[in-house]
Amino acid sequence: MLVGVATQDTGEIATGLDSAQAFADAVVGWQRIHGRNDLPWQQPASPYRVWVSEIMLQQTQVSRVREYFARFLARFPDVTSLAAASQDQVLELWSGLGYYSRARNLHRAAQVIAAAHAGTFPDRFDQVIELPGIGRSTAGAILSLGCDQAHPILDANVRRVLARCFAVPGWHGERATAGRLWQLAAGLVPDHSARRYNQGMMDLGAMLCLPRKPRCGDCPVSGHCTAVRNDSVERYPGKRTAPTRPERQRRMLIIRNRLGATLLCRRPEQGIWAGLWSLPELEMESNPLEWCRARFGREPGGWRELPPREHGFSHYRLRMHPFEILLETDGCRLLDGDRELWYNPEQPQAIGIPAPISRLIRALSTPEENT
Numbered sequence: 289m290l291v292g293v294a295t296q297d298t299g300e301i302a303t304g305l306d307s308a309q310a311f312a313d314a315v316v317g318w319q320r321i322h323g324r325n326d327l328p329w330q331q332p333a334s335p336y337r338v339w340v341s342e343i344m345l346q347q348t349q350v351s352r353v354r355e356y357f358a359r360f361l362a363r364f365p366d367v368t369s370l371a372a373a374s375q376d377q378v379l380e381l382w383s384g385l386g387y388y389s390r391a392r393n394l395h396r397a398a399q400v401i402a403a404a405h406a407g408t409f410p411d412r413f414d415q416v417i418e419l420p421g422i423g424r425s426t427a428g429a430i431l432s433l434g435c436d437q438a439h440p441i442l443d444a445n446v447r448r449v450l451a452r453c454f455a456v457p458g459w460h461g462e463r464a465t466a467g468r469l470w471q472l473a474a475g476l477v478p479d480h481s482a483r484r485y486n487q488g489m490m491d492l493g494a495m496l497c498l499p500r501k502p503r504c505g506d507c508p509v510s511g512h513c514t515a516v517r518n519d520s521v522e523r524y525p526g527k528r529t530a531p532t533r534p535e536r537q538r539r540m541l542i543i544r545n546r547l548g549a550t551l552l553c554r555r556p557e558q559g560i561w562a563g564l565w566s567l568p569e570l571e572m573e574s575n576p577l578e579w580c581r582a583r584f585g586r587e588p589g590g591w592r593e594l595p596p597r598e599h600g601f602s603h604y605r606l607r608m609h610p611f612e613i614l615l616e617t618d619g620c621r622l623l624d625g626d627r628e629l630w631y632n633p634e635q636p637q638a639i640g641i642p643a644p645i646s647r648l649i650r651a652l653s654t655p656e657e658n659t
């Protein structure tokens with residue numbers, strides 16, 4: 289077990305050097321024998337070749353990138369040739385890879401390097417990360433895989449390995465989780481053999497620490513892995529939690545006549561429940577009794593508020609506050625026969641009623657809710 293590196297229990301992040309080194313040694317030793325060492329951009333490795341490969345690999349599988357990488361490098365062997373090309377020539381060699389902004393950024397970055405760094409790919413992190421299309425992980429990959437500098441990387445594979453090993457809760461899109469993962473990644477990358485270590489972390493994620501059915505029995509760091517120890521590997525990395533949906537509150541008027549029929553209105557043709565028949569709705573601030581007087585020109589025979597109910601839509605939750613009003617008439621002139629009707633659940637008309645509204649009307653005609 290790693291001493292002093294983050295655990296869920298302690299929340300502690302420290303990198304006791306010995307344990308971080310033991311972790312890195314295990315990854316490096318495994319990568320040397322079992323990792324991927326014959327990828328085209330590794331032979332020879334250079335910042336330019338690693339850069340092109342990393343950008344291609346951002347949204348594309350290794351097997352497909354191999355073919356595109358070979359053609360791209362044959363046509364643009366260095367920054368200068370890429371910078372001198374037209375955008376059309378670059379895009380032509382990118383055709384079929386998709387996400388063409390990647391190619392446009394690559395081309396623009398080559399022109400920046402030609403102008404600002406005399407065509408030599410910069411080897412300082414602050415200069416690399418300033419280039420178009422290069423973020424923190426890609427800059428780390430270019431400098432570690434390209435020049436063996438000790439910078440962390442955090443692509444999807446590395447995130448999975450770290451999230452499991454250190455039982456990092458949460459989704460990587462959340463600030464706290466991302467911060468913790470970066471802290472771990474930075475604390476573990478060794479001063480020496482950073483190239484092999486980072487390649488090893490990516491290889492572990494791609495070959496053993498798989499999203500489903502990970503091969504923990506073959507993993508060189510399973511002895512350091514909190515998730516293995518707690519038998520919770522499948523819980524990490526945490527998934528994105530659905531964004532909390534806003535809540536809207538509405539009074540739903542259940543206006544009943546003496547025959548037990550309920551007033552329904554047709555919903556507008558646009559929006560939620562478009563064209564269906566529903567209950568009249570009021571804002572929470574409106575007074576249903578005043579509404580009733582204004583609408584029917586008479587006092588209600590009785591009324592009561594019922595417990596609220598919730599219904600979820602994709603973009604918001606509707607909290608419905610049913611408000612029942614009894615009218616002492618058999619019916620009432622409807623404002624517009626096409627937009628209003630009296631609905632009797634005992635003799636239902638063939639009309640579309642949203643399920644939660646239908647449930648509400650039916651529940652109210654049952655004795656339990658009617659007390």
Ligand code: ADE
Nearest residue numbers: 327342345350433443490
């Ligand atoms: N994905 C991103 N970088 C990679 C690399 N160097 N090897 C394999 N897959 C990768």
